Amino acid sequence: MRITLGLVSAAALMVAASAAHADRVGPYLSAFGGYVIQPDLEISSGGADGELSTDNGWAAGGAMGYDFGRPRVEAEVTYRRNEADEISSGGATVDVDGNLSSLAVMINALYDFENSSRFTPYIGAGIGAAWVYANDIGVPGARVDDDDVVFAYQGIAGVKVAVTGGLSLFVDYRYFATLDPEFDAPGGGTIESEYATHNIMAGLTYNFGTGAAPMAEPAPAAAPAPAPADARSYIVFFDWNSTAITPEAQAIIQDAANAASSLGVARIELTGHADRSGSAAYNQGLSLKRAKAVATVLVGLGIPAANITTVGKGESAPLVPTPDGVREPQNRRVEIVM
Structure with a gap:
């Protein structure tokens, strides 16, 4: 038993070192x-x-x-x-x-x-x-x-x-x-x-860096379960340094568009965010581009452009606080609020 625990502990330390590095x-x-x-x-x-x-x-x-x-x-x-x-x-x-x-x-x-x-x-x-x-x-x-x-x-x-x-x-x-x-x-x-x-x-x-990002890009954090009819907010996630809409994000945006249509929502706010792996100025622009990418999909799904507002908050409002330079998947997101 002691040998087994020792091996498990050693393996855990090795994995921790790998993740931190x-x-x-x-x-x-x-x-x-x-x-x-x-x-x-x-x-x-x-x-x-x-x-x-x-x-x-x-x-x-x-x-x-x-x-x-x-x-x-x-x-x-x-x-x-x-x-x-x-x-x-x-x-x-x-x-x-x-x-x-x-x-x-x-x-x-x-x-x-x-x-x-x-x-x-x-x-x-x-x-x-x-x-x-x-x-x-x-x-x-x-x-x-x-x-x-x-x-x-x-x-x-x-x-x-x-x-x-x-x-x-x-x-x-x-x-x-x-x-x-x-x-x-x-x-x-x-x-x-x-x-x-x-x-x-x-x-x-x-x-001498102060932080570490995951060794491989993890899959974006799980989004909320498909929204019921009265849901008013959604989150979609993005790959690192990207504004591309992933298949998972496309499905969530489709759910949001369906809910907006069925509820007769008159206003949808899209707030884009970025992680801290780039400069603050670059991340500000990247977050706004992500919000606009989601808006483009919503318009294509029949939501009037006049009902949509887009905002970029850069790296200023993370879901997961991190040191500068860290690529945190949950901070690369757009929040859809109706």
Whole structure:
């Protein structure tokens, strides 16, 4: 029995963490490290071509950004290092030492595929600049020790796991590459090289946002049961950031129109509302558009437009009080009052 209760409690804590973390809106910080696999890099100097091979290496970095609920934007700084192994050219191979490293400053755009589980897949891409360092690569008497600043880019795909309300663990793959850096050659001239890496990263992110919306958009809260003949008010609900009339909302509006016709109602007030996931000004306009969308359906069902008034209250009158930035389904509504 104790084991069963323990398992149930652990599961409840995991679900609570997932729900509290989902769609969290606000600034965040990340720290990560990883394993860097570098393919053989083509190099050329003075008309001679070759390849530089390196050992698998490591990376460490951090990022700060802002989570908008699903899209994210962040600034990232990452250091990568691979030890040089050998240079091949013209059928000959020479063992070398030194290392090839980079320090990248990137701007990344990412998108989280929120769902009902604790696991959130994401993808992203970034651009920026990288300082690429050839640190004493070569053999005694013939070493390359130079650096170059070049354009950098990367693609990202991974998954994050909610740990607590604001903390999540993530693991991702990153392909990071740059335009070809150039280095001064030991005997004069330049060496042109590629720079590309395959990276497996793992780290932690903490989101400082004050609230969280449901991981997946829940179905709108149940509307009142079909109204009896003397009913005078109805509520219809909307999807996030939408003015579209759902099939459920259409049925409720039809009931309201039937009641208005049978009761001989001379005035219908439509009051639109929004949740707090956008700015107050944007939500004010969105709430009025929702009220007008319901009015359009009522007119199509035979209610005279002159009998209908529309009002938008934005996020000022929620059914469920929430912190700013929270997507609460019950606050995305239009109230129909006769």
